[in-house]
Amino acid sequence: MDDTRDKVIALEVKVEQLSETVERLASAIERLTSLLDQAKGAKWAIGLMLFAGGVVSSYLPTVIRWVAAMK
DSSP: OHHHHHHHHHHHHHHHHHHHHHHHHHHHHHHHHHHHHHHHHHHHHHHHHHHHHHHHHHHHHHHHHHHHHHO
16 A cells, blocks of 8 residues: 555656646747747848849849940
8 A cells, every 4th residue: 555655656746747847848839939920020021131132133233234324
């Protein structure tokens, strides 16, 4: 009878430790999720800057030729 009681107490301790570990993992996942949510806006901003840079770099030679022809 004593052996069973000791095993139950040991299992309770392990379950408590596992619960703490799961709580820590859940909070880490929440932090990562919030970081990814914040990064969505940054991804759009970077994409728009790349698009604008591509547009400017593709039309820049034409603009330079026009300016050189005006002189």
